[in-house]
Amino acid sequence: MADDLQRQEIADARASAAETIRPTVPALEAMLFQAFPVLDHGFVRVIDYMGDDSAIVQAARVSYGRGTKRVQEDAGLIRYLMRHRHTTPFEMCDIKFHVKLPIFVARQWIRHRTASVNEYSARYSILDNEFYIPAPGNLAAQSATNRQGRGEVLDGAEAAEVLDLLRSDAERCYAHYAQMLNEGDDADPTRRGLARELARMNLTLNTYTQWYWKTNLHNLFHFLSLRADSHAQYEIRVYAETMLRITEAWVPIACAAFRDYRLGAVTLSAQMVAVLQRMLAGEAVTQETSGLNRREWTEFTACFPR
Amino acid sequence: MADDLQRQEIADARASAAETIRPTVPALEAMLFQAFPVLDHGFVRVIDYMGDDSAIVQAARVSYGRGTKRVQEDAGLIRYLMRHRHTTPFEMCDIKFHVKLPIFVARQWIRHRTASVNEYSARYSILDNEFYIPAPGNLAAQSATNRQGRGEVLDGAEAAEVLDLLRSDAERCYAHYAQMLNEGDDADPTRRGLARELARMNLTLNTYTQWYWKTNLHNLFHFLSLRADSHAQYEIRVYAETMLRITEAWVPIACAAFRDYRLGAVTLSAQMVAVLQRMLAGEAVTQETSGLNRREWTEFTACFPR
Amino acid sequence: MADDLQRQEIADARASAAETIRPTVPALEAMLFQAFPVLDHGFVRVIDYMGDDSAIVQAARVSYGRGTKRVQEDAGLIRYLMRHRHTTPFEMCDIKFHVKLPIFVARQWIRHRTASVNEYSARYSILDNEFYIPAPGNLAAQSATNRQGRGEVLDGAEAAEVLDLLRSDAERCYAHYAQMLNEGDDADPTRRGLARELARMNLTLNTYTQWYWKTNLHNLFHFLSLRADSHAQYEIRVYAETMLRITEAWVPIACAAFRDYRLGAVTLSAQMVAVLQRMLAGEAVTQETSGLNRREWTEFTACFPR
Amino acid sequence: MADDLQRQEIADARASAAETIRPTVPALEAMLFQAFPVLDHGFVRVIDYMGDDSAIVQAARVSYGRGTKRVQEDAGLIRYLMRHRHTTPFEMCDIKFHVKLPIFVARQWIRHRTASVNEYSARYSILDNEFYIPAPGNLAAQSATNRQGRGEVLDGAEAAEVLDLLRSDAERCYAHYAQMLNEGDDADPTRRGLARELARMNLTLNTYTQWYWKTNLHNLFHFLSLRADSHAQYEIRVYAETMLRITEAWVPIACAAFRDYRLGAVTLSAQMVAVLQRMLAGEAVTQETSGLNRREWTEFTACFPR
Missing domain, CATH: 3.30.1360.170 (Gyrase A; domain 2)
Structure with missing residues (x-):
């Protein structure tokens, strides 16, 4: 186009x-x-x-x-x-x-x-x-703590290698897609083209x-x-x-x-509301005394740092 | 309003x-x-x-x-x-x-x-x-053949009675609804009004x-x-x-x-298509030879009268 | 049934x-x-x-x-x-x-x-x-403060009047519904019945x-x-x-x-979170200094009374 | 797995x-x-x-x-x-x-x-x-008449070439995906792995x-x-x-x-129903006299051959 x-x-x-x-x-x-x-x-x-x-x-x-x-x-x-x-x-x-x-x-x-x-x-x-192809600043490593998150940004040789792989694979797959289709000005009239609905399976997911x-x-x-x-x-x-x-x-x-x-809103569980009420009443609540599990406590204190 | x-x-x-x-x-x-x-x-x-x-x-x-x-x-x-x-x-x-x-x-x-x-x-x-309140021409009797259909139109005393019942019941129910609400200019200040969410239950379904x-x-x-x-x-x-x-x-x-x-379209079952193909080939198909049940045959011949 | x-x-x-x-x-x-x-x-x-x-x-x-x-x-x-x-x-x-x-x-x-x-x-x-028909304990007056809420319970003559109206209107409307249908053992064979799809409009909403x-x-x-x-x-x-x-x-x-x-959870707006953070830091926040409007402040203090 | x-x-x-x-x-x-x-x-x-x-x-x-x-x-x-x-x-x-x-x-x-x-x-x-990877019998050429359809099956050198391209591209893309992830037993501890949510973009659509x-x-x-x-x-x-x-x-x-x-049902347009009614009445209808356009006529006669 x-x-x-x-x-x-x-x-x-x-x-x-x-x-x-x-x-x-x-x-x-x-x-x-x-x-x-x-x-x-x-x-x-x-x-x-x-x-x-x-x-x-x-x-x-x-x-x-x-x-x-x-x-x-x-x-x-x-x-x-x-x-x-x-x-x-x-x-x-x-x-x-x-x-x-x-x-x-x-x-x-x-x-x-x-x-x-x-x-x-x-x-x-x-x-x-x-x-x-991600911009260099978005080329993040796998997070070590969150299985579906990103960690620090790759750089140097590591980044260059990744970018090269992503680019060359996408280009090659597209070129072969076009070759299998065999349509348009460059089509070879002695060959038949693969059905479009099949050829597309050769493309990469960043297309x-x-x-x-x-x-x-x-x-x-x-x-x-x-x-x-x-x-x-x-x-x-x-x-x-x-x-x-x-x-x-x-x-x-x-x-x-x-x-x-x-x-920008925050949803607090029934337990978190109770913890806040205790804190407002002057109690020093810890994870141990909060009734929250570790993950919840982390989420809670991220919002309400003590 | x-x-x-x-x-x-x-x-x-x-x-x-x-x-x-x-x-x-x-x-x-x-x-x-x-x-x-x-x-x-x-x-x-x-x-x-x-x-x-x-x-x-x-x-x-x-x-x-x-x-x-x-x-x-x-x-x-x-x-x-x-x-x-x-x-x-x-x-x-x-x-x-x-x-x-x-x-x-x-x-x-x-x-x-x-x-x-x-x-x-x-x-x-x-x-x-x-x-x-239905116009007189829409005051239909129950169909004798179709449990969810209408038959002929009521008239004379039958129609008059139905219209009178519908109108007087709707009017009375609304008047009592207003009375229970006890709001607005005519409200009696010595009585409390029923909650709107309750009073509405007294209305008829033609409201x-x-x-x-x-x-x-x-x-x-x-x-x-x-x-x-x-x-x-x-x-x-x-x-x-x-x-x-x-x-x-x-x-x-x-x-x-x-x-x-x-x-204006008609959907034909696989069996009806087969019947039509036989009819187009010159065969005189009857319900008995059609493979359709009575109800289907009635629907079919309503569309394709012989 | x-x-x-x-x-x-x-x-x-x-x-x-x-x-x-x-x-x-x-x-x-x-x-x-x-x-x-x-x-x-x-x-x-x-x-x-x-x-x-x-x-x-x-x-x-x-x-x-x-x-x-x-x-x-x-x-x-x-x-x-x-x-x-x-x-x-x-x-x-x-x-x-x-x-x-x-x-x-x-x-x-x-x-x-x-x-x-x-x-x-x-x-x-x-x-x-x-x-x-509501049980007497559920016969609530309209709330004076909340347009879609209930206030105190009606009793005495007020309750009796409401219950009587609800019951008699529902009974009369159903009786007329049956009369218009004119079906079953009591049907009058000299009259035609109104179509069911029409007669139902005479029923009250508590049916x-x-x-x-x-x-x-x-x-x-x-x-x-x-x-x-x-x-x-x-x-x-x-x-x-x-x-x-x-x-x-x-x-x-x-x-x-x-x-x-x-x-049992509570969702706090971005502003409410900020207010809570200030309160936890020891500040005495009032509605005026909270940035919340009156309605929000009422909802907020219902959850976190000071 | x-x-x-x-x-x-x-x-x-x-x-x-x-x-x-x-x-x-x-x-x-x-x-x-x-x-x-x-x-x-x-x-x-x-x-x-x-x-x-x-x-x-x-x-x-x-x-x-x-x-x-x-x-x-x-x-x-x-x-x-x-x-x-x-x-x-x-x-x-x-x-x-x-x-x-x-x-x-x-x-x-x-x-x-x-x-x-x-x-x-x-x-x-x-x-x-x-x-x-499609079985050889499903390796269809693009249809010459239907832009989203399949034509005859490819064979010989044409088929071999397509199968080779599909397989080698998918394999190479997956190998590079694994290489970028750098996880598991073969991971190189001196390199960081790309985030999974990014690496997946290198996979082909037949994964x-x-x-x-x-x-x-x-x-x-x-x-x-x-x-x-x-x-x-x-x-x-x-x-x-x-x-x-x-x-x-x-x-x-x-x-x-x-x-x-x-x-197995067939839906006929209002026009097709009219054509069928004329045919059943003995008329020899052609596309020209049918009122159907060419595409509709083709669909119609596929179902009701004359």
């Missing part, structure tokens, strides 16, 4: 405005269709949206007019809904993204089932020769794919709460962070409530 | 237009927010929408620009997707309705789970004194409720295929028929494909 | 045991099919189940054998999964209930969409003459219905976290509490984790 | 029987836990199930006892439910599979969202060195993964109707066919109805 052609198509799409009486968000309109770069070849684009902060209020009140009474009052209602997990009004807003992402990231992402997806079909079409992904604001917040979290794998977190910034332009009040009551 | 106030709110909402570069459908914009009457006190209003016919095409192609290449080609693709049940591109369009409907209809409707709903809360608010209901085009078509069907109960079918007309204004190409390949 | 017939059917079902190599939970087997009474005419029965505590472990490990390594280790894993909201392994257990409940309770319940439901059809069949309701353990916990909560309406909470006791017999380890990390 | 260990774990699981009063299906019990081989290294195992044919009947009737009245009557009801797409009673049966499958097949499979999944985590664990996959009978039938169909890609179809055989052992009546009314 020629990048210039894409840019022209995006410019064309942005050029054709129309009048609407639907809720409209100027800050998001300014972003529509544009590609926000993520990783080395990926991007996130907003294709369409429905609703705004006041649509949440309107649905919660099942009212006839636009949601807004007074901005202050609407914000209070939205924050109340978020705090008490009255989630259905947030389902009344939708957003549709076009995303380009490595296949191993797509495999994590697709586990969120309450979304609509149209993926570029490698059964029907030929994938581009693009694959993800880029792309999809249209549409979800409602409630499910988007759930996605962001897991994937914009510091425990998420870096390669999906950067997508989530880009989407979080877009969401802030779209529904600023709901997004602020999300940051306060979800993303 | 004062009708005039509602009309003013709707007029206000319709008056405030904005520019957007999102896909916009003028024929649907012309309908937005307006109440389409259904039954004696119900309505359907479109509150918002996302996408159009070309958004289906765009998602199916995972393309950068607007879907449209040539109108002819796009229509061919949409019809192909519908015919072969490639349903995901239809999920890329969303529509949000505000509906006022009797509770017994709401109970059928809510069985469609893949939608977002915000219902007016009788736990939190007081319901209006409005209930559904009107209202909700915001949002779904995507794929699930809307599923809803319409069941509820705009001649076997659906009349009281929900009239809602579905109104929504079908709205859908036609919104996505005319997809809706035409839906009519051809879903609503 | 004759109660004796039901009891016989339940006894018959309990009598026929078979061998299975599936995970089996004796404590739940002892409860199967039996009706646990709820409210005045309702019940909850377990019809079937799939999986146990060790099935959660087995799925989390994607292992070949039964989950159990050592009981201690399995419990640790289940608690870790619950604490960190790794919810998918809990989806691997299913339970199917048969529930009899008032229609206004059913309308709250059905808002939980991720379940399978088969409801007794009043379009097809005739409902029994059974309706819910009992029944359904089969099946869900997985993850969604059951979500249901219980909302409906076994003290803010839930009493009439649905008693169902949830019965189901919670059943769940305890079924998956005791997961259920204990649910109590600790969900039901 | 040692095959012997797996076999022992499966044998152990099969050895421990218990009594249950739940519905039990001896024909499925005989299959439980055993691995049915699919492709070169894959398998399907049934881990657990809930319900049987009579559970469908019981739910449809919302009855107290076991579904069965008379076998004949139950079968009639199940066939009626299937024919008229009354799908909810089929949701009352569940089945849980353990599946080992190539990643590119898993990516197709996961698009079915209404299921519960626990996949072996390559973020947390190390994948085995196993990948799919095997495995998961627990649980769904209800309604969604299983939907999966089978698409994936056991002749248009499905061979590599996923063989899994679906194995699962269809298992389903036949589990719910023979429902499965027969599924074959007649879904898998």
Whole structure:
């Protein structure tokens, strides 16, 4: 796909405005269709949206007019809904993204089932020769303490070796994929090409794919709460962070409530609440006297250092 | 709720237009927010929408620009997707309705789970004194042959008695509901009112409720295929028929494909296909020689009379 | 429906045991099919189940054998999964209930969409003459402070009047429902009966219905976290509490984790965490200096009284 | 993973029987836990199930006892439910599979969202060195007429070249994956290993993964109707066919109805029905006079040859 052609198509799409009486968000309109770069070849684009902060209020009140009474009052209602997990009004807003992402990231992402997806079909079409290679600063060693975490960053010869292996394997696999397909200008007319649905199995998991992904604001917040979290794998977190910034332009009040009551919130077990109550009463609680196991105690004291 | 106030709110909402570069459908914009009457006190209003016919095409192609290449080609693709049940591109369009409907209809409707709903809360608010009474032409007797169907229409004294019972019971129950609540201008300050969440249990099932209901085009078509069907109960079918007309204004190409390949389509069992093949070969097939049971044979010959 | 017939059917079902190599939970087997009474005419029965505590472990490990390594280790894993909201392994257990409940309770319940439901059809069949009348101790006045809450209990003449209205309206509406149907032994052969799908609209919302309701353990916990909560309406909470006791017999380890990390847990906003940190450091924080609004401060101090 | 260990774990699981009063299906019990081989290294195992044919009947009737009245009557009801797409009673049966499958097949499979999944985590664990290589008879060329289809089978030098490329690329990529991980007995203690969550991106899409996959009978039938169909890609179809055989052992009546009314059924558009009616009336209809486009006519005459 020629990048210039894409840019022209995006410019064309942005050029054709129309009048609407639907809720409209100027800050998001300014972003529509544009590609926000993520990783080395990926991007996130907003294709369409429905609703705004006041649509949440309107649905919660099942009212006839636009949601807004007074901005202050609407914000209070939205924050109340978020705090008490009255989630259905947030389902009344939708957003549709076009995303380009490595296949191993797509495999994590697709586990969120309450979304609509149209993926570029490698059964029907030929994938581009693009694959993800981590930037040197993201080339992390396996964590020694957390089986699904990262440790320090590799460097020097270690990093060079890894980068070389990743790159050469992806390139070779793609070249053989193209050779097996035997299509296009370089095709050898004396040979038959392997079916696309078979040839694709030779590609590596860092090959880029792309999809249209549409979800409602409630499910988007759930996605962001897991994937914009510091425990998420870096390669999906950067997508989530880009989407979080877009969401802030779209529904600023709901997004602020999300940051306060979800993303930055802490859930304490019944036991942890009891420990805190004892600490507030002046008791010096230790892990031994807390009733928490070691792991819980570590998590607890990370949040409430003594 | 004062009708005039509602009309003013709707007029206000319709008056405030904005520019957007999102896909916009003028024929649907012309309908937005307006109440389409259904039954004696119900309505359907479109509150918002996302996408159009070309958004289906765009998602199916995972393309950068607007879907449209040539109108002819796009229509061919949409019809192909519908015919072969490639349903995901239809999920890329969303529509949000505000509906006022009797509770017994709401109970059928809510069985469609893949939608977002915000219902007016009788736990939190007081319901209006409005209930559904069938028009005389819809006052059907129980079918003698179909346990969940209607027979001929009642008339004369029979009809008058039924209408009188329905009306007087609904009125009395509502009056007692209000009496138990003991709120508003007529409240007796020497008595306490019953909790709203309890008092509501005294209402009859033809009391009107209202909700915001949002779904995507794929699930809307599923809803319409069941509820705009001649076997659906009349009281929900009239809602579905109104929504079908709205859908036609919104996505005319997809809706035409839906009519051809879903609503007007017939599914034949393996056995029925075999019977048709024999009939086309000139054989005179009877129920006895068909291999179909009586019920299937009746269904079959209703479609293909001999 | 004759109660004796039901009891016989339940006894018959309990009598026929078979061998299975599936995970089996004796404590739940002892409860199967039996009706646990709820409210005045309702019940909850377990019809079937799939999986146990060790099935959660087995799925989390994607292992070949039964989950159990050592009981201690399995419990640790289940608690870790619950604490960190790794919810998918809990989806691997299913339970199917048969529930009899008032229609206004059913309308709250059905808002939980991720379940399978088969409801007794009043379009097809005739409902029994059974309706819910609150016990005197549950006849609560409207709360003066919380629009969707209950205040003190009504008594004396106030209570008597309410009970009389509820009972007489439900009885009259049912009698007219039967009269309009005009079926059964007392039917008047000179009149036609109204269609069942229409006649049902005359019933009051406290009429009992029944359904089969099946869900997985993850969604059951979500249901219980909302409906076994003290803010839930009493009439649905008693169902949830019965189901919670059943769940305890079924998956005791997961259920204990649910109590600790969900039901008895507290979620603190980013601001509340900051306030707690200041309080632990010895600062005397007031609402004014907390950055919390009045409502949040009330919720906060209810949990951490000063 | 040692095959012997797996076999022992499966044998152990099969050895421990218990009594249950739940519905039990001896024909499925005989299959439980055993691995049915699919492709070169894959398998399907049934881990657990809930319900049987009579559970469908019981739910449809919302009855107290076991579904069965008379076998004949139950079968009639199940066939009626299937024919008229009354799908909810089929949701009352569940089945849980353990599946080992190539990643590119898993990516197709996961698009079915209404299921519960626990996949072996390559973020947390190390994948085995196993990948799919097509048997010579399945090495199909790209179809010349259908962009997502297969043509004739490659052979001779063409086949040999493809097989060699697939095998050598998969082997090399896995070897480098292991080298980057630098774990286990052969680890070089002077080097740090790359994080597992990163190293996995070097694997090819034919690498095997495995998961627990649980769904209800309604969604299983939907999966089978698409994936056991002749248009499905061979590599996923063989899994679906194995699962269809298992389903036949589990719910023979429902499965027969599924074959007649879904898998072997044909859906005709409104236009096709009209054409058939004209043909039955003796008219010689051609594509030109049919009103069908070329593609539809081809599909139509494939089913009803003239």
